[in-house]
Amino acid sequence: MTSPQQISRARLAFILGGLAMFGPFSIDTVFPAFVVMASDLGVGKVAMQQTISVYLFGYAAMSLFHGPISDAIGRRKVLLAGIVLFTLSSIGAALATDMTTMLVYRALQGLSAGVGLIVGRAVVRDCRDGDDAQRLMSQISMIFGIAPAIAPVIGGLILGWTNWHGIFWFLALFGMVLFVLTAWGLPETHPPANRVPLHAVTLARDYGRMLANRRFRLLTLVGTLNFGALFLYIASAPAFVMDLLGLGEQDFVWFFAPTIGGMMLGAFASGRAAGRMSGRRLVEWGFACCGVAAAYNIGYNVLTDAPTLPWAVLPTALGAFGIALVFPIVTLAILDMYPRQRGSASSMQAFVSLMSNALIAGVLSPLVSGSGLHLALTAAAFTVAAFALWRWYVSHSNRYPGPIPDPDPNMARHEPTAEL
Numbered sequence: 001m002t003s004p005q006q007i008s009r010a011r012l013a014f015i016l017g018g019l020a021m022f023g024p025f026s027i028d029t030v031f032p033a034f035v036v037m038a039s040d041l042g043v044g045k046v047a048m049q050q051t052i053s054v055y056l057f058g059y060a061a062m063s064l065f066h067g068p069i070s071d072a073i074g075r076r077k078v079l080l081a082g083i084v085l086f087t088l089s090s091i092g093a094a095l096a097t098d099m100t101t102m103l104v105y106r107a108l109q110g111l112s113a114g115v116g117l118i119v120g121r122a123v124v125r126d127c128r129d130g131d132d133a134q135r136l137m138s139q140i141s142m143i144f145g146i147a148p149a150i151a152p153v154i155g156g157l158i159l160g161w162t163n164w165h166g167i168f169w170f171l172a173l174f175g176m177v178l179f180v181l182t183a184w185g186l187p188e189t190h191p192p193a194n195r196v197p198l199h200a201v202t203l204a205r206d207y208g209r210m211l212a213n214r215r216f217r218l219l220t221l222v223g224t225l226n227f228g229a230l231f232l233y234i235a236s237a238p239a240f241v242m243d244l245l246g247l248g249e250q251d252f253v254w255f256f257a258p259t260i261g262g263m264m265l266g267a268f269a270s271g272r273a274a275g276r277m278s279g280r281r282l283v284e285w286g287f288a289c290c291g292v293a294a295a296y297n298i299g300y301n302v303l304t305d306a307p308t309l310p311w312a313v314l315p316t317a318l319g320a321f322g323i324a325l326v327f328p329i330v331t332l333a334i335l336d337m338y339p340r341q342r343g344s345a346s347s348m349q350a351f352v353s354l355m356s357n358a359l360i361a362g363v364l365s366p367l368v369s370g371s372g373l374h375l376a377l378t379a380a381a382f383t384v385a386a387f388a389l390w391r392w393y394v395s396h397s398n399r400y401p402g403p404i405p406d407p408d409p410n411m412a413r414h415e416p417t418a419e420l
């Protein structure tokens with residue numbers, strides 16, 4: 001049987017990157033169909049926005065359990081079960097004829113879509129250590145980054161060829177392909193000797209300890225708020241692209257391509273910097289890029305009443321580049337706080353991020369997406385808050401995220417004792 005360390009990095013990056021695509025494909029592929037779906041289902045724009053919110057709330061709720069279950073029974077079983085549920089729920093959404101049914105199946109999609117990203121992060125640290133883990137995480141981010149760029153293009157093409165139901169049939173087909181790839185190419189990476197029994201009381205206590213740990217809270221919020229600046233634009237893409245930029249249903253590529261291009265370039269730079277630059281320095285460079293992007297975005301929207309290409313999307317591209325520098329370092333540092341509970345740590349990190357994203361999509365985006373300046377100011381507030389928490393973390397901690405040491409494989413349940 002192939003050991004986790006013997007699996008090629010290219011195979012891991014390809015499969016885990018594909019599994020991480022469930023999330024952006026589930027959201028971004030549907031964007032071009034918002035108008036026709038609203039008309040067909042007899043609802044308005046605000047109601048259509050809830051197809052994102054209910055998906056994200058389901059994603060967030062189940063994210064608390066994907067990781068712990070994988071800690072208890074292994075990564076592979078959880079991944080395959082999640083893919084099956086995602087595929088079936090996509091078929092259900094494709095067959096939906098009313099809004100209530102659509103929301104039910106979107107919630108089920110959300111319950112399953114997070115399995116690839118959350119459990120995949122734990123697989124990375126099962127198989128790789130230190131700089132190798134950072135390189136693998138960056139490669140996965142590059143592959144994952146393709147999804148938001150091509151998803152709305154695929155959605156637009158499908159919409160031009162058939163009706164919106166075809167988009168969900170595409171998602172079902174994508175799930176089937178990932179099931180075959182995972183079953184064939186990804187062996188179990190979490191052996192029985194390292195597994196942790198799953199008990200509700202123990203899980204609640206462990207999550208309570210994670211949230212009580214100041215280092216965990218700070219780093220989780222740093223990653224969540226930093227990405228929130230970009231996710232605000234992703235959630236507001238229909239209004240930003242069609243209302244503010246005046247483009248059509250098949251023109252989402254003009255927003256997503258440069259934005260995701262920036263994220264992929266940042267992921268590439270992060271991988272190249274592994275072992276050459278400290279994690280702390282890389283994070284600070286990332287925030288510098290995010291700060292410049294926020295300042296430019298506000299200035300541009302103050303000076304113009306009608307945002308146009310390419311100037312309106314430059315700040316999101318630069319911001320995405322900076323986010324991609326920050327994310328791998330912060331995530332690996334969080335996972336290494338709990339060597340025997342990486343799945344649980346990944347789940348809690350994802351839960352916090354997803355609850356934030358759900359509120360952004362369901363509450364904040366409808367309030368600010370009607371104005372380019374309001375979007376810019378709100379996104380800048382997320383960036384400033386994330387950087388402030390990062391500086392707080394740096395000023396109170398003697399341990400910075402950098403090259404990650406290989407944890408002792410014989411450690412029992414680990415509770416960090418270092419406080420900020």
